[in-house]
Amino acid sequence: DTAVSQTPKYLVTQMGNDKSIKCEQNLGHDTMYWYKQDSKKFLKIMFSYNNKELIINETVPNRFSPKSPDKAHLNLHINSLELGDSAVYFCASSQNLAGGPDTQYFGPGTRLTVL
């Protein structure tokens, strides 16, 4: 009964390819997030969706496009992958919008390696 799940766990691909990472939460939360964690463990928010509506869109290349088919799912599609996209991508969810005391629950991460 995993709360926040991501697939795949590992993704190795060539430069220039297009790939997607899927995220699902079964917590009934309204808000979902995508974070990127680089090799130095720095964690940076990329996107936030509240009830399928984009709330936060940080300075991220437009090759990255989130899609939320329903409030339990937030997928991340990446076009024309570059070497610098190699990182661990974490999905998270919270009951309400960040800005309050709500805990964010994280998925196990997807380690993306671009060759």
Added chain:
Amino acid sequence: AQSVTQLGSHVSVSEGALVLLRCNYSSSVPPYLFWYVQYPNQGLQLLLKYTSAATLVKGINGFEAEFKKSETSFHLTKPSAHMSDAAEYFCAVSGGNDMRFGAGTRLTVKP
């Protein structure tokens, strides 16, 4: 805008010794503060959070943190380190539209 700064990217303690991980915050609104822990190859999980109630917050695994407004700090402590505490620890602040994480502190526990 809000941000956190974690002092020390790497802290090493002996088993049984005091653990002190430092976090200072900056926020233009009353902050909500969090400590998360990340074990190797895993996602982050919440240790504890400050939500403007008690300034001394107790979390899981014997950790606690004290909110000090005058020092803009939210340091994480544990009286006695255990080998299983070895992990990456992240301080985070939430007070606007999102949550901002610090750069993380890697805790190593020596036998």
